[in-house]
Amino acid sequence: MKKVLLTGGAGYIGSHICLELVQHGYTPVVVDNFRASNRRIIERTQQLAGAPFPVHELDCRDTVGLRAVLEHEVGITGAIHLAAHKSVGVSVKQPREYYDNNLGSLLSLLAALETSSVEHLVFSSSCTVYGQPKRVPVTEESPIERAESPYGRTKQMCEAILDDAVAAAPLQVVTLRYFNPVGAHPSGLIGELPLGKPETLVPYITQTAAGLRTELTVFGSDYPTRDGTCVRDYLHIVDLAAAHVAALGWLERRGPGSFNEVFNLGTGAGVSVLEAIAAFEQASGTKLRYRLGPRRAGDAIEVYADASKARRELGWQARLGILDAMRDAWRWQQNIARGL
Ligand code: UD1
Numbered sequence: 419m420k421k422v423l424l425t426g427g428a429g430y431i432g433s434h435i436c437l438e439l440v441q442h443g444y445t446p447v448v449v450d451n452f453r454a455s456n457r458r459i460i461e462r463t464q465q466l467a468g469a470p471f472p473v474h475e476l477d478c479r480d481t482v483g484l485r486a487v488l489e490h491e492v493g494i495t496g497a498i499h500l501a502a503h504k505s506v507g508v509s510v511k512q513p514r515e516y517y518d519n520n521l522g523s524l525l526s527l528l529a530a531l532e533t534s535s536v537e538h539l540v541f542s543s544s545c546t547v548y549g550q551p552k553r554v555p556v557t558e559e560s561p562i563e564r565a566e567s568p569y570g571r572t573k574q575m576c577e578a579i580l581d582d583a584v585a586a587a588p589l590q591v592v593t594l595r596y597f598n599p600v601g602a603h604p605s606g607l608i609g610e611l612p613l614g615k616p617e618t619l620v621p622y623i624t625q626t627a628a629g630l631r632t633e634l635t636v637f638g639s640d641y642p643t644r645d646g647t648c649v650r651d652y653l654h655i656v657d658l659a660a661a662h663v664a665a666l667g668w669l670e671r672r673g674p675g676s677f678n679e680v681f682n683l684g685t686g687a688g689v690s691v692l693e694a695i696a697a698f699e700q701a702s703g704t705k706l707r708y709r710l711g712p713r714r715a716g717d718a719i720e721v722y723a724d725a726s727k728a729r730r731e732l733g734w735q736a737r738l739g740i741l742d743a744m745r746d747a748w749r750w751q752q753n754i755a756r757g758l
Pocket of ligand 1: 504505506507544545546569596597598599617618619620622634635636637638647648649650691714717
């Protein structure tokens with residue numbers, strides 16, 4: 419069994435990747451500091467996987483600790499690096515912490531990989547690197563504008579660090595730029611657990627429908643879009659997870675050489691906020707309380723992916739749509755209410 423180091427493996431995206439890895443014959447070796455993740459999630463992931471896999475409680479900035487994991491877990495052939503802070507709002511208030519954690523984790527991982535035989539790395543980036551795109555759909559060649567937040571800038575800087583790293587040493591990197599990951603595992607057993615009040619749309623919708631929030635505010639209804647609200651590319655978390663396995667397979671098939679190859683991960687379809695609400699109402703059979711409010715500072719008007727490169731090269735494409743995502747997010751929300 420090939421082992422894959424998975425940093426941030428106990429989080430929302432990481433737990434779903436664990437399942438995909440196991441289903442495709444890999445053993446995940448999870449490294450997580452459990453500051454933003456919950457132990458119950460990883461226990462449930464192991465139950466769903468039907469097999470225990472190693473979990474190391476460790477901060478990625480601890481290079482000595484990472485080296486020990488790489489030495490101890492014989493047979494690791496690749497790494498997937500997710501461990502990072504991800505809140506746009508918090509990053510504005512705590513920029514130093516964001517740069518320290520997000521850049522520090524990557525630099526520490528690179529240092530640990532240097533002294534190991536692992537040369538395959540999948541890096542978790544974001545469409546946030548495109549800032550306010552001038553044209554949609556966004557391709558991998560779309561210009562990289564200055565990101566809107568310290569969080570976004572950490573992703574841009576990490577990508578630049580990887581470009582420099584592959585120029586200096588043998589390392590094969592796939593950078594995946596996620597559009598908007600949403601939904602939950604169809605079992606209803608794992609999903610997103612926002613810390614405090616959600617900043618992102620889908621958890622806010624499901625928490626409102628569950629009665630935890632009074633109403634959803636739609637941030638802006640006067641944008642130059644088909645219904646006046648912002649458009650995004652909502653990608654089901656199970657599809658997103660599957661792309662990481664496709665990326666590992668692609669790395670394994672590639673010949674020698676060092677590179678950092680970038681792929682957009684999205685459905686290719688734009689969905690407005692009002693369309694997302696309608697999809698939730700249809701999928702859940704409930705009415706959502708919402709009101710049209712002012713714009714949120716820094717929001718891009720319309721962002722959706724041209725994901726044709728991932729389809730062509732990785733053989734990956736999204737199979738699930740916004741209705742599936744809303745159905746699964748709602749099932750998960752109802753299960754959280756029953757207790758983890
Ligand atoms: C999110 C992330 C960003 C990440 C990007 C792609 C946050 C705040 N933003 O941004 O870091 O790079 O996905 O993964 O974490 N909306 C409302 N009401 C709400 C919440 C959101 O109307 O209460 C609207 C927003 O204005 C936006 C859309 O819903 O138009 C989606 O918002 P959100 O889920 O925050 O995603 P992004 O803005 O794309």
